[in-house]
Amino acid sequence: xxxxxxxxxxxxxxxxxxxxxxxxxxxxxxxxxxxxxxxxxxxxxxxxxxxxxxxxxxxxxxxxxxxxxxxxxxxxxxxxxxxxxxxxxxxxxxxxxxxxxxxxxxxxxxxxxxxxxxxxxxxxxxxxxxxxxxxxxxxxxxxxxxxxxxxxxxxxxxxxxxxxxxxxxxxxxxxxxxxxxxxxxxxxxxxxxxxxxxxxxxxxxxxxxxxxxxxxxxxxxxxxxxxxxxxxxxxxxxxxxxxxxxxxxxxxxxxxxxxxxxxxxxxxxxxxxxxxxxxxxxxxxxxxxxxxxxxxxxxxxxxxxxxxxxxxxxxxxxxxxxxxxxxxxxxxxxxxxxxxxxxxxx
Amino acid sequence: xxxxxxxxxxxxxxxxxxxxxxxxxxxxxxxxxxxxxxxxxxxxxxxxxxxxxxxxxxxxxxxxxxxxxxxxxxxxxxxxxxxxxxxxxxxxxxxxxxxxxxxxxxxxxxxxxxxxxxxxxxxxxxxxxxxxxxxxxxxxxxxxxxxxxxxxxxxxxxxxxxxxxxxxxxxxxxxxxxxxxxxxxxxxxxxxxxxxxxxxxxxxxxxxxxxxxxxxxxxxxxxxxxxxxxxxxxxxxxxxxxxxxxxxxxxxxxxxxxxxxxxxxxxxxxxxxxxxxxxxxxxxxxxxxxxxxxxxxxxxxxxxxxxxxxxxxxxxxxxxxxxxxxxxxxxxxxxxxxxxxxxxxx
Numbered sequence: 001x002x003x004x005x006x007x008x009x010x011x012x013x014x015x016x017x018x019x020x021x022x023x024x025x026x027x028x029x030x031x032x033x034x035x036x037x038x039x040x041x042x043x044x045x046x047x048x049x050x051x052x053x054x055x056x057x058x059x060x061x062x063x064x065x066x067x068x069x070x071x072x073x074x075x076x077x078x079x080x081x082x083x084x085x086x087x088x089x090x091x092x093x094x095x096x097x098x099x100x101x102x103x104x105x106x107x108x109x110x111x112x113x114x115x116x117x118x119x120x121x122x123x124x125x126x127x128x129x130x131x132x133x134x135x136x137x138x139x140x141x142x143x144x145x146x147x148x149x150x151x152x153x154x155x156x157x158x159x160x161x162x163x164x165x166x167x168x169x170x171x172x173x174x175x176x177x178x179x180x181x182x183x184x185x186x187x188x189x190x191x192x193x194x195x196x197x198x199x200x201x202x203x204x205x206x207x208x209x210x211x212x213x214x215x216x217x218x219x220x221x222x223x224x225x226x227x228x229x230x231x232x233x234x235x236x237x238x239x240x241x242x243x244x245x246x247x248x249x250x251x252x253x254x255x256x257x258x259x260x261x262x263x264x265x266x267x268x269x270x271x272x273x274x275x276x277x278x279x280x281x282x283x284x285x286x287x288x289x290x291x292x293x294x295x296x297x298x299x300x301x302x303x304x305x306x307x308x309x310x311x312x313x314x315x316x317x318x319x320x321x322x323x324x325x326x327x328x329x330x331x332x333x334x335x336x337x338x339x340x341x342x343x344x345x346x
Numbered sequence: 347x348x349x350x351x352x353x354x355x356x357x358x359x360x361x362x363x364x365x366x367x368x369x370x371x372x373x374x375x376x377x378x379x380x381x382x383x384x385x386x387x388x389x390x391x392x393x394x395x396x397x398x399x400x401x402x403x404x405x406x407x408x409x410x411x412x413x414x415x416x417x418x419x420x421x422x423x424x425x426x427x428x429x430x431x432x433x434x435x436x437x438x439x440x441x442x443x444x445x446x447x448x449x450x451x452x453x454x455x456x457x458x459x460x461x462x463x464x465x466x467x468x469x470x471x472x473x474x475x476x477x478x479x480x481x482x483x484x485x486x487x488x489x490x491x492x493x494x495x496x497x498x499x500x501x502x503x504x505x506x507x508x509x510x511x512x513x514x515x516x517x518x519x520x521x522x523x524x525x526x527x528x529x530x531x532x533x534x535x536x537x538x539x540x541x542x543x544x545x546x547x548x549x550x551x552x553x554x555x556x557x558x559x560x561x562x563x564x565x566x567x568x569x570x571x572x573x574x575x576x577x578x579x580x581x582x583x584x585x586x587x588x589x590x591x592x593x594x595x596x597x598x599x600x601x602x603x604x605x606x607x608x609x610x611x612x613x614x615x616x617x618x619x620x621x622x623x624x625x626x627x628x629x630x631x632x633x634x635x636x637x638x639x640x641x642x643x644x645x646x647x648x649x650x651x652x653x654x655x656x657x658x659x660x661x662x663x664x665x666x667x668x669x670x671x672x673x674x675x676x677x678x679x680x681x682x683x684x685x686x687x688x689x690x691x692x
Contacts, residue, residue, distance in 0.1 A: 055676055058673045058675070058676065059672070059673070059676065062670050062671070062672070062673055063670055065670070066670065147675060150674075150675075151673070151675065154673065285667075285668055288667050288668075288674045289664065289667070289674075291674035291675065291678075292663070292664070292667060292674040292677055292678055292681075295674060295675050295678030295679075296650070296678045296681060296682060297647060299678060299679075299682045300646040300647065300650055300682075301643060301646065303682075303686075304642070304646055317638070318635065318638070321631075321634045321635070321638060322631055322634075324408050324409055324411070324412065325408070326405070326408070327404045327405070327408055327497070327500065328496075328634045328635075328637035328638040328641060329404070329493060329496075329497065329637065329641050330401055330404065330405065331638055332637075332638055332641030332642045332645060333401075333641075333645075335638075335642060336642060336645045336646075336649075340649075340689070343686070343689050343690060344689060344690060344691070345690070
């Protein structure tokens with residue numbers, strides 16, 4: 001286990017004080033898992049001094065990043081995401097790939113890591129030296145968690161991982177985040193769970209490049225095939241994707257390793273097709289723009305609402321609104337003017 | 347037609363120069379439709395000098411506002427919204443109410459007013475002196491249109507309108523805006539249009555306080571009743587509303603004036619119930635808070651992205667991102683620091 005670790009680096013690591021971003025980077029570029037793990041720990045840290053190291057690490061890793069295939073995987077708890085990831089991961093490693101597994105789970109700070117937290121769920125995969133599995137980043141806001149995962153992708157790519165699997169749990173907002181950082185979006189479903197059409201958020205179906213109906217084995221097989229037809233019908237209702245890709249529906253059984261090869265063949269066909277028609281790069285750049293504007297909008301709000309003087313002013317205006325003394329719009333005008341004046345030191 | 351117009355005010359209006367906000371307000375408080383119409387025209391104007399008049403008008407109207415019942419009405423084109431509004435409006439006027447009809451339609455700037463634009467669709471209602479019908483505000487952004495409609499509600503209330511009907515077309519975002527400015531949210535549907543469950547955005551169903559299945563007449567009756575049962579089943583899947591109100595499903599035929607009275611009785615029961623349990627005021631204040639934060643967030647973005655120096659800087663950073671020279675997150679940091687420095691005049 002973890003044979004991709006350099007003893008020399010581990011030795012360096014023990015006398016931490018002397019370890020610079022350069023030392024970490026050297027090990028990271030060699031594919032050292034401890035260095036990668038440590039880098040992600042910096043990414044996850046809220047400390048200012050760690051953030052400075054992160055800036056240095058990310059800047060150095062960027063030119064070596066972007067060469068992997070990033071696959072988003074979602075589905076409600078119990079659908080078999082871990083089993084599927086383990087099966088797909090092992091198959092890809094057998095094909096000579098290096099596979100990293102990350103997660104976006106904004107709820108994990110409360111539930112203490114519902115995704116990947118329990119590594120034993122991927123018992124086989126964790127023992128492979130070509131696999132890197134990182135439990136979900138913790139954090140209070142989805143924006144924060146998403147940013148951390150996105151930076152972790154860059155680090156994994158710089159460490160030589162070819163396939164990045166980003167797992168999330170089906171609650172809406174986190175899917176959008178994962179969709180905006182991956183090249184292909186997989187939705188895992190179960191047949192006959194009473195949620196064929198009704199229970200699914202339309203937005204998630206709309207994002208999916210493929211729907212995999214898992215546990216399509218034994219007594220489930222017939223209902224899985226029925227569900228497949230229903231989903232195919234449902235997918236027809238959506239407009240053609242800009243990627244020109246028609247979303248696929250497949251029955252699989254991750255537990256029996258059934259359908260894993262055809263899933264990869266589908267992914268491979270997709271990647272070839274979108275690299276060919278230019279969508280792959282176009283989408284990647286659009287995602288980067290999205291993250292730029294997302295970060296900016298978060299910053300704008302954060303700096304505004306955390307401005308110490310403004311908090312009192314906001315309370316006063318809310319009171320005035322409640323007493324019908326001012327309209328919400330006028331109050332917004334006044335608060336914003338107040339903020340600008342404070343910034344200018346007036 | 348338009349008998350609620352004061353000839354003296356019209357005379358004043360002709361020599362516009364001398365007309366002050368005070369003159370308009372006096373007429374508005376008497377319920378003069380021309381004054382109300384003119385006030386809304388100011389609200390819709392993008393000119394700075396008109397915005398100053400609006401601030402004055404709204405401030406003066408606020409203490410007289412808030413006493414109406416605000417009803418949001420949505421449904422896809424062809425569902426019969428105009429016919430329904432006409433039938434309900436006439437019934438309410440016969441009961442001694444004054445009824446204003448407004449619309450939120452962000453698409454209208456392109457389609458040149460798809461909602462209420464064609465006033466002939468409500469031929470009977472427009473001739474009633476107790477009705478005020480205003481075609482949709484135009485504007486490029488939903489935020490802008492929503493703000494205008496919200497300010498128009500305040501003006502209508504100050505002019506003595508008891509019931510405000512706010513119409514929108516079923517496209518998602520505009521429903522959220524209308525939902526956040528009304529006390530009751532009505533969704534109009536058709537039976538057998540192939541969209542019973544599949545075609546509806548879950549979010550809209552979740553917002554609805556009632557679903558009315560329109561055109562439940564003649565050959566449609568049976569399928570309407572079937573749809574009613576399906577919707578009732580679907581509504582059961584949602585958690586109990588904070589208002590403690592269980593959303594209702596009713597079959598109506600607006601054209602035959604069938605179900606209009608029971609619709610009003612339902613609305614009346616709802617209003618009594620939420621005024622009784624405190625939800626009515628709680629919700630109104632929450633809506634005002636929503637609009638405060640919505641306006642603030644719009645302002646923050648607007649001022650940032652329209653900052654002249656920043657536009658060039660943003661282009662440079664986007665180029666650097668595309669060339670993998672900087673991460674989206676670092677670029678956001680740099681852009682925000684640049685903005686703060688500019689504001690401080692550094």
